[in-house]
Amino acid sequence: MKTPLWAPSEERKRAARVTHFIAYVNGRYGLNLQDYHQLYAWSVEHIPLFWEAVWDYVDIRAQETFSLVVDDLEKFPGARWFVGARLNFAENLLRYRDDHIALLFRNEAGTRRVITYRELADAVAHVAAVLREWGVGPGDRVVGYLPNLPETVIAMLAATSVGATWASCATDLGAQAALDRLGQLQPRVLFTADGYFYKGRHFDTREKAATVARHIPTLEHVVVVGYTTATPVIDAIPKAQRWDDLFTSTPPPLAFTPVSSQHPLYIMFSSGTTGKPKAMVQSVAGVLVNHLKELILHTDLRREDRIIYITTPSWMMWNWLVSALGVGATVVLWDGNPNYPDWRTMWRLIDEEGITVFGTSATYLHHLMKVEAAPGREFALSTLREISQTGSPLSPEGFEYVYRAIKDDLHLNSISGGTDINGCFAAGAPTLPVYRGEVQAPALGMKIKAYDEQGHPVWDQLGELVCEAPAPSMPIAFWDDPNNEKYLNAYFRYYPHKRVWRHGDYIMMHSDTGGITFFGRSDATLKPSGVRIGTAEIYNIVEQLEEVADSLAVGQWWQGDQRIILFVKLKEGHSLTDALQEKIRRELRAKASPRHVPALILEAPDIPYTFSMKKVEIAVANILNGLPVTNREALINPEALTYFEEVAKRLQVSEDPTVTSSPKG
DSSP: OOOOSBOOOHHHHHHOHHHHHHHHHHHHHTOOOOSHHHHHHHHHHSHHHHHHHHHHHTTOOEEEOOSEEESOTTOTTTOOEEETOEEOHHHHHTOOOSSSEEEEEEETTOOEEEEEHHHHHHHHHHHHHHHHHTTOOTTOEEEEEOOSOHHHHHHHHHHHHTTOEEEEEOTTSOHHHHHHHHGGGOOSEEEEESEEEETTEEEEOHHHHHHHHHTOTTOOEEEEEOSSSSSOOOTTSTTEEEGGGGOOSSOOOOOOOOEETTSEEEEEEOOOSSSSOOEEEEEHHHHHHHHHHIIIIISOOOTTOEEEEOOOTTSHHHHHHHGGGGGTOEEEEEESOTTSSSTTHHHHHHHHHTOSEEEEEHHHHHHHHHTTOOHHHHOOOOSOOEEEEESSOOOHHHHHHIIIIIOSSSEEEEOEEEGGGTEEEEEOOTTSOBOTTOBOEEOTTOOEEEEOTTSOBOSSSOEEEEEOSOOTTSOSEETTOTTSHHHHHHHTSSSTTOOOEEEEEEEEEOTTTOOEEEEEEGGGOBOGGGOOBOHHHHHHHHTTSTTEEEEEEEEEEETTEEEEEEEEEEOTTOOOOHHHHHHHHHHHHHHTOGGGSOSEEEEOSOOOBBTTSOBOHHHHHHHHTTOOOOOGGGBSOGGGHHHHHHHHHHHTTOSOTTOOOOOOO
């Protein structure tokens, strides 16, 4: 019998919004659901009824309501949701117009800004009025190349208020990476900034913005936010004007253009580590309903909450965070490195601003573990009631660390989903206990399973994460994909005799707790001797060693089989001795299995990461297997790939890549 790391009190369970939702559903449909697990089962057995109840419970504002929740659940992909409804996304996020704080901005340079809901609505009205003057409306794309600023939120809300479609990426991306994303969309308006701060340095981004503007021929207007300088010089940026020039003394009336439920709201981008980023189109109603479901029922968010996520506008967690405005909560925006000048930065911020929900990545929490940080000893954290974690699997030791070193009475809400659905397949439940290494439950309305290689559901063993039914926030299409070939190839053709969404994650669904353990991406599969291994299984053991700062495990095809190559980044003062290699192998053999033991262990100077702080396994595997890596600017540290290319060259002439001879020819 597993012992939970944390369990909610009876009072907390009674007060949870998901408990109120269960009562609401019972009263509405004459049911007798008792707990989260029963609610989940009902939500995937009666999908239209569930989403109808969510629509009403979270109080979606619509000029015209829907006539049909979903037209055909057998159309996968292609199901149309909330048919007949006409609504506006920004109107739902700006339902409050009072003096409650909407946006609270902090950065590593010491800036603090506060914007109330009334002030936010006025700012959106100004920018939206200018967009309307420029003729921007439904069918147009407005894009952002911006840091995590209040202006980024305002620009998105203004664009969606006039019915335009929004896409964004952060200014820490290079110009080519931004072009690979935003340039696909033929946007009419670009919002950008003059620079950003990171690790105590100022980066001027005007030249990058100018490059992007010059290479998108459809751009008619470029708006530049003065972030690092009050009045930026913008002469070199084509068609540019300053953000401040959009504002008049008196705010114009705030108007919202209603659009259909299926209207494109966001265009999101895949990481692009193996090719040009795929552009995924998501609908107004689908994103709105799903975000509010996750924020209200899974996160238990309320108006009095202050919520932050360590994110940038390149990552879907930015979109998710901003939707908290629809709950009326205070959204805290952080721009900069969360560990500058040291690990205490975020925890000091939590105490200073009274943050109640802190969102972060497994990478961040694992870093805290490595430096032996103890936030709970140095900070009060009296307001903090929840840590939301996503991005990559959090190790079982990471779960324990949160309760040991941060706070023993909080909801560790580990969530997992993706940019592609702008939400979660698995999520937390504030009424359930938290178990070591497990996401608490499948997300409501998401009919997920673990499949074996033959497409059979499995419990308590490793399997592929699949979703057996449509959900509202799934893409309505991929950009420039008229026959749905990109879309079908991405998710629906892995199991030839079943039409299910195959997500690309290895998971284990636990029959005893109902929780789910994530083992990493299955499209970076380790499969020595035909046995599937999740990379997270290796990381969770290797990165506990005191000598190891980070690691990366990839598969290389070798002599008719696949062998595992493990790269380790070591802490300062350590080297990869024979003794350390043997220690790593011994730990993996004892704590995992002999099949987890790598054929080669090599010391790497750095581990490559995407801008959403995910390890870049596929690109490194491609390099070692002689396949191309076409989009290096999708990485936060593309220079790290040089080392792996050198290793690949050495492998051409020797089984041992530590041999320093040059490749033949």
